[in-house]
Amino acid sequence: MRLTISEFARLVGLAPSALRFYDDCGLLPPAEVDATNGYRYYDKSQQPRAQLLRDLREIDLPLPDVRLALDAAPDEVADIVRSHLRTLEARSTATRTAATRLLTNLLSQQTTAVLGGPELASAIRQVAPTAAPAGQDNLGPALSCVLIELAPDEVTFVATDRYRLAVRTVRPVEFDGAAAQVLVRADELAEVSRWAAAGDVVRVELNGGLVLVRGDESRELRAVDAEYPAYGQILDGLTPPACRVVVDRVGLLDVLAGRDVVAFDIDQESLRIGDEVKLDAIGTGAVRIGFTASLLAAALEVSVGPDVLLEICEPARPVVVRSADQGTFTTLVMPVRLDG
The missing domain is CATH 3.10.150.10 (DNA Polymerase III, subunit A, domain 2)
Known part of the structure; x- marks a missing residue:
């Protein structure tokens, strides 16, 4: 049974313009083209291929991969989709990181969190040793760092060397500014642990780098510009x-x-x-x-x-x-x- 392009479009959930495009790309040619008027006609047997094409495009799979998937076995299609999802997740993580960095730079208000000194020192002692030793360039600079995420409800410290992952949260006594994050070297952070423990409270200021203020004294740690692993996906998984x-x-x-x-x-x-x-x-x-x-x-x-x-x-x-x-x-x- 032959279907017009409009009928077939309604059947498979694709717009007629999309069907014309996929015909031009060679992905889904019609079963018949009227030589007189150029009208395209489709066969109902083409429905599974058209619906697979629709689903693959809905997840933004690139056309070269769609071309491979349309003629592949189901397990091969599944591998293509899994690989694409990993790419999307990595891209999403990079986008979130870049957006957070951009928002931090755009917002003029300095992010400040006040933490209990002993709690801050405890978090540093627990998390910093999990970071990879400095100088292991094959792992990238991010893994020798501690990720510090500042938010009104909690300040989170994260470190990983790919074999271990440590996460510690501390509830701030006070918080002012926008949620933000910073990467600092784990060995430099570890050096201020004992200093932080000596204060009742330590003010954590994020303004380009990381500044810790205890009374009249302060310690400044430089920020590291690197992309940190998506540790939240690990915990959620x-x-x-x-x-x-x-x-x-x-x-x-x-x-x-x-x-x-x-x-x-x-x-x-x-x-x-x-x-x-x-x-x-x-x-x-x-x-x-x-x-x-x-x-x-x-x-x-x-x-x-x-x-x-x-x-x-x-x-x-x-x-x-x-x-x-x-x-x-x-x-x-x-x-x-x-x-x-």
Whole structure:
């Protein structure tokens, strides 16, 4: 059954002008063209191809990729779409970063947050060690930095070296100005931790760089111009844990000392390393999982309190390390593949 271009357009959800364009591009030629008047006619069997074309264009897939996808197998089309989504997410992150930087520069009002000195020092001590060591140029300058996001409700400190991610939030005593963010080198930030701890409050000023003011003294840290990883997507992408276990933090640290890679067998009552070590635990679910001992130990060392909570989605996904005594601090640690 032949359909006019208008009829086919209504059937597949495309405008007639779009169908003419896709005919000119060779993506969706009509089944028949009247040689006398040039009218285009389509066959109903073309509906799946036209609807796939419509859906691909709705996600702004470039025409060269659309051309490949239209004649590809479903699993190949899925790979093309996933790759395009990753590109869109990266572009969106870059756009948000650029927009935030632009708004910060345009707004004349200086962003200021007043934080408790001990809280600021604690956040620095917990987050800064997770950043990559300065000088590892292969990782890019952003990973040797701490991202500080200032907003009226909370000031967030973030650091990652791609194997770990640390996030700490501090509620400001006062806030003035627009929400903004800044990247500063982790080693430079760590140097002011003890200085900040000595003050009841520290005023954090963002105006090109980062200025910390304690009484009559101040410390200025230069801003780093680099794009930071989209850590929010990582946190939002975490699935509900299949296994949760609370274990003695210091006892687990002792177990990790001097080891390279450790394999844990975890259930509701214990955390075991083979037959040699068994720690009492409280939890749900069961899993076998491996860690680089030094990475997990680093996360435990900056946690607070006698106990630590491990939330495990699956052995190949980031593990959330939480403290029962401080809900504002979260660390993610990547596990390692175990042989066998």
